[in-house]
Amino acid sequence: MTDRQAYIAFNLTDRVGFATVERLAAEAGSVAAAWEAYPRKISRTGGEVDWEGELALAERYGVDIVTPVDAAYPKVLGESPGRPIALYVKGDVAALSKPMIALVGTRRATSYGKSVANRLAYDLASAGWAVVSGLALGIDAEAHRGALDAGGVTVGVIGSGMDRFYPEENRELARSIVSSNGAVVSEFPFGRPPDRETFPIRNHVVAGLARGIVAVEAPARSGTLITTSIAADLGRTVMAVPARVDSRMSLGCLQLIRDGAVLVRNADDVLEAMSELVPPVSRVSASDGKGVCAAPAIDPDAPPYSVEEALVMTSLDDEGTTLDEVVRRTKLPAEKVSALAMSLRIKGFLKFLPGNRISPLTARC
Numbered sequence: 001m002t003d004r005q006a007y008i009a010f011n012l013t014d015r016v017g018f019a020t021v022e023r024l025a026a027e028a029g030s031v032a033a034a035w036e037a038y039p040r041k042i043s044r045t046g047g048e049v050d051w052e053g054e055l056a057l058a059e060r061y062g063v064d065i066v067t068p069v070d071a072a073y074p075k076v077l078g079e080s081p082g083r084p085i086a087l088y089v090k091g092d093v094a095a096l097s098k099p100m101i102a103l104v105g106t107r108r109a110t111s112y113g114k115s116v117a118n119r120l121a122y123d124l125a126s127a128g129w130a131v132v133s134g135l136a137l138g139i140d141a142e143a144h145r146g147a148l149d150a151g152g153v154t155v156g157v158i159g160s161g162m163d164r165f166y167p168e169e170n171r172e173l174a175r176s177i178v179s180s181n182g183a184v185v186s187e188f189p190f191g192r193p194p195d196r197e198t199f200p201i202r203n204h205v206v207a208g209l210a211r212g213i214v215a216v217e218a219p220a221r222s223g224t225l226i227t228t229s230i231a232a233d234l235g236r237t238v239m240a241v242p243a244r245v246d247s248r249m250s251l252g253c254l255q256l257i258r259d260g261a262v263l264v265r266n267a268d269d270v271l272e273a274m275s276e277l278v279p280p281v282s283r284v285s286a287s288d289g290k291g292v293c294a295a296p297a298i299d300p301d302a303p304p305y306s307v308e309e310a311l312v313m314t315s316l317d318d319e320g321t322t323l324d325e326v327v328r329r330t331k332l333p334a335e336k337v338s339a340l341a342m343s344l345r346i347k348g349f350l351k352f353l354p355g356n357r358i359s360p361l362t363a364r365c
Helices: 003-012 018-028 031-037 053-061 093-097 112-127 139-149 168-177 198-209 225-231 247-258 267-272 307-314 323-329 332-345
Strands: 065-066 086-089 099-103 130-133 156-157 183-186 212-217 237-240 279-283 293-296 350-353 357-360
Touching: 003 031, 003 053, 018 093, 053 293, 065 093, 065 307, 086 093, 086 168, 093 183, 099 112, 099 139, 099 198, 099 225, 112 130, 112 139, 112 212, 112 267, 130 139, 130 198, 139 168, 139 212, 156 168, 156 198, 168 183, 168 267, 183 198, 198 225, 198 247, 212 247, 212 267, 225 237, 237 247, 237 267, 307 323, 307 332, 323 332, 323 357, 332 350
Parallel strands: 099 130, 099 212, 130 156, 156 183, 212 237
Antiparallel strands: 065 086, 086 183, 279 293, 350 357
């Protein structure tokens, strides 16, 4: 047995994730050895794990199974905690490694939300970004369609096994994604139906694949906010589209903006947020003529930070400090720290790291 086959076998068991596999592999010497020593080779459905049968099903359905030892496993996802130990991919596996923006939102989208999602996806795809979403009804579907209309690449992540596709209404959309150099992805084995557990797991993959995430339209209690929370924990740029303050379907987005998410009016706002917002510049030293790295230009007579921003900056460590620790050190409210951190990130003074950590941004040439 190879490590790849062992990852697939572990993925068929119940409640065994990447952290467990890595711990077992460290003890046994390899993933394959860990599987050989694993005592509970029982699948989620209660029978014996049949990884060879799973590979046969993948061939039958034209699905690639990608594991962390495969070169095709997306690097950005591989660097994320809680990453899947297997990805089932229908379509172009290379699509998973393209720079992606996630567009997410409610299934019960308004005409406004659908229009914004479609236009954002169209413009982002035209600018060279791949669009990733959850292939659900509403905002997700419009995001995929907008990217397809632009001739771009889009990736749909589903919350079920490939042979239990859901929702049925989007099956043709999924086929269009696959036929347009995109991909439909799941981390669930064949036979897994959609349920209350699968969708939060699906949301983690959406957030993990993306470099940034835009909440287009979401009520106050929405799975969209779970996805943006995961994205924030992974150090992704969180953005949100505003709407009328009395629109129930946008209360979640308004809350995100209040808490420090980047306000998005159009694709230009997204592209700006995803760029080096205040890039260091190369200047020539008058003394030796050599290029040196200069910090972002600021008024020398103006303080670089507000008092509260200074409190946040002085509480940081170079290796990264959790937002909870910043709250403890500064004694500022958690929501205030979150907003200040986002403001300082936009100004180019700090960066977000995985694990809901932030650190000072070191200028580089």
